[in-house]
Amino acid sequence: SAVISQKPSRDICQRGTSLTIQCQVDSQVTMMFWYRQQPGQSLTLIATANQGSEATYESGFVIDKFPISRPNLTFSTLTVSNMSPEDSSIYLCSVEGGAYGYTFGSGTRLTVV
């Protein structure tokens, strides 16, 4: 299965600022997925990122708040914009999915103060 390098692993940010999270995959993949895991809760899909097209956002998530880039088949970024304390979560990128199951990055632990 693919190996994903995700960074930063954690960050503490001031409210009103933005943070960009990067995921690098060791093989070419068609689809990449971004999840949010709020404290003590399960995973919620933010968006699906395909190379060469706009990301598809789930209900409750918008591009202005969570812009995503997918410049090639091995890389994607998620930006958390204009952050507030409610954005404090673990953010995870993943690949594959479907019948294969997901491979996840190690996660970015974001604290907004």
Add this chain to the structure above:
Amino acid sequence: AQSVTQLDSQVPVFEEAPVELRCNYSSSVSVYLFWYVQYPNQGLQLLLKYLSGSTLVKGINGFEAEFNKSQTSFHLRKPSVHISDTAEYFCAVTPRGGGFKTIFGAGTRLFVKA
């Protein structure tokens, strides 16, 4: 639509004891079933999956799960746990032929005591 219910939010157990983490699901279509493990300060790792065939599937680290279609359950078991099994465990379902939309359960915190 699909939903996943993990019946226990926390399961404390002594080392070398057996454990069962329960998962029930609801779906109007056939699904693939998964268990993931999240160790402290790490991402999720696939433990095992059920796609078809034998209802008893074996995964990594000595875990196994049994698919019960009539009870729509996919319980995770291990006959003897170790301290290192302390982690959060997530059950998940993906609809067959439905793309990649996966629903995760709320998670079960397994705490193994010495």
